[in-house]
Amino acid sequence: MKFFLDTANLKDIKKYAAWGIIDGVTTNPTLVAREGVDFETRIKEIGEVIDGPISAEVTEGSAEEMIAQGKEIAKWHKNIFVKVPMTEDGLKTVKALSAEGIRTNVTLVFSVTQAVMAAKAGATFVSPFVGRVDDISYDGIELIADIVGIFRTYGFDTEVLSASIRHPKHVVDSMRVGADIATIPPNLFDKMVKHPLTTSGLASFAADWKKFQAEQQ
Secondary structure (H helix, E strand, C coil): CEEEEECCCHHHHHHHHCCCCCCEEECCHHHHHHHCCCHHHHHHHHHHHCCCCEEEECCCCCHHHHHHHHHHHHCCCCCEEEEEECCHHHHHHHHHHHHCCCCEEEEEECCHHHHHHHHHHCCCEEEEEHHHHHHCCCCHHHHHHHHHHHHHHHCCCCEEEEECCCCHHHHHHHHHCCCCEEEECHHHHHHHHCCHHHHHHHHHHHHHHHHHHHHCC
């Protein structure tokens, strides 16, 4: 599975990139606005740190506007994937951009039918929102599993990107059901890297080594 970092914070991107585990970055208008930076500038800065897919989302409403904006965004960096909402106009946008070789990530996917339509329109990635589906008392991981299974049955090349990840178990379950990618907020990487047995084991090793060195004196 590929791990993407779901943030527009450059400090966090540099931190986790140094771990050697980040395959790409996803952003959205909320994440970019939170940083208070120019959109294009920040995307280009991310491209200097991460050599992998960078999702940058359109903010316009109509298909014509999204297509024009998507074409412009795609020029910012060679690794851009234009993020497009799952709407009627979004599907038209994906079809038009894909026809020109521009890679797309269809976001705000909440059902199998939406995912299939996005794939048929030519989406490179589809992003089902696990946590938000859980929020309305449905099973977000079951949605991922259904999409993965149907894509394999019908031979879609579109990759399934598990989004709206809330905790490490979402990551594990996404891997278990075969998602191609999980996009993960920075704070979860700190939780995923830790385990109490690792901490206690290191403490035990350190104590034993200190005792051994004292005995050699």
